[in-house]
Amino acid sequence: MFNKLIRKNEKKINIHLDERKENAQKEQLPSHIAIIMDGNGRWAKKRSLPRIAGHHEGMKTVKKITLFANEVGIDTLTLYAFSTENWKRPKMEVEFLMRLPEEFLGTYLPELIEQNVQVRMMGNHDMLPEHTKRAIYKAMDETAQNDGLILNFAMNYGSRDEIVQAVKRIAKQIEQKEILEDEITEELLTNNLMTKDLSEPDLLIRTSGEVRLSNFMLWQLAYTEFWFTDTLWPDFDEACLLEAIESYQKRNRRYGGLKGEEVN
Numbered sequence: 003m004f005n006k007l008i009r010k011n012e013k014k015i016n017i018h019l020d021e022r023k024e025n026a027q028k029e030q031l032p033s034h035i036a037i038i039m040d041g042n043g044r045w046a047k048k049r050s051l052p053r054i055a056g057h058h059e060g061m062k063t064v065k066k067i068t069l070f071a072n073e074v075g076i077d078t079l080t081l082y083a084f085s086t087e088n089w090k091r092p093k094m095e096v097e098f099l100m101r102l103p104e105e106f107l108g109t110y111l112p113e114l115i116e117q118n119v120q121v122r123m124m125g126n127h128d129m130l131p132e133h134t135k136r137a138i139y140k141a142m143d144e145t146a147q148n149d150g151l152i153l154n155f156a157m158n159y160g161s162r163d164e165i166v167q168a169v170k171r172i173a174k175q176i177e178q179k180e181i182l183e184d185e186i187t188e189e190l191l192t193n194n195l196m197t198k199d200l201s202e203p204d205l206l207i208r209t210s211g212e213v214r215l216s217n218f219m220l221w222q223l224a225y226t227e228f229w230f231t232d233t234l235w236p237d238f239d240e241a242c243l244l245e246a247i248e249s250y251q252k253r254n255r256r257y258g259g260l261k262g263e264e265v266n
């Protein structure tokens with residue numbers, strides 16, 4: 003009897019979710035969502051499990067949220083999977099995190115291909131282990147022709163490092179007289195970042211109750227709407243993503259200007 007009741011309840015929740023999804027699709031969707039996936043360690047600790055168990059569960063959330071974002075009609079999903087500062091973590095945890103792309107893509111790549119997802123990566127590739135790069139490059143290669151959701155992993159990514167690299171490239175162009183100092187514009191810097199082929203995020207989500215950017219897309223987030231939740235990343239689900247999107251759709255984006263009736 004209880005099982006029947008649970009099934010009935012699940013069905014009700016799913017109908018509710020479908021309705022919310024359809025309603026969200028009627029309004030302007032954020033084209034690019036960026037997520038700081040935080041709280042894996044705390045999720046594991048609450049269950050007396052090692053931190054890596056939290057990362058493993060977090061990997062399953064990545065799959066769930068990727069497919070759902072694609073289904074909703076989001077164009078780009080950027081996920082902060084490993085920062086340039088995360089090397090400071092215990093060796094065993096770093097090694098586990100570096101194995102996750104392999105496991106994730108080894109398990110889910112066929113489904114991502116079937117769902118028309120394009121896998122990409124931004125970050126400093128040089129320091130990544132060969133096996134991590136191999137898995138990601140293979141996925142990038144095999145999904146390059148797809149035109150559905152762009153799943154952009156930030157791996158060994160740090161925004162300050164990204165900006166420094168861009169500035170160095172521009173300085174070199176000036177030194178080699180390819181451009182003049184006067185030609186340095188916001189657009190030029192934007193076009194020298196790792197996100198040059200992507201739109202700027204419309205919505206940033208950070209899970210686990212932390213309210214900071216942690217060196218993530220500092221330039222690109224200048225006019226992004228932020229949404230924070232106490233939910234830990236492994237517990238983040240479709241309903242949470244819809245809640246963030248619904249909140250975004252209520253915002254009044256003015257980009258520093260005024261809108262319509264506010265002008266007078």
Ligand code: FPP
Pocket residue numbers: 039040041042043044045057060061064082083084085088099102103106107155210235
């Ligand atoms: C931060 O939580 C999370 C990370 C540093 C790693 C995020 C990685 C994943 C969610 C999996 C990525 C999956 C793929 C396929 C690359 P934390 O460990 O700092 O949590 P805490 O603040 O609770 O300790």
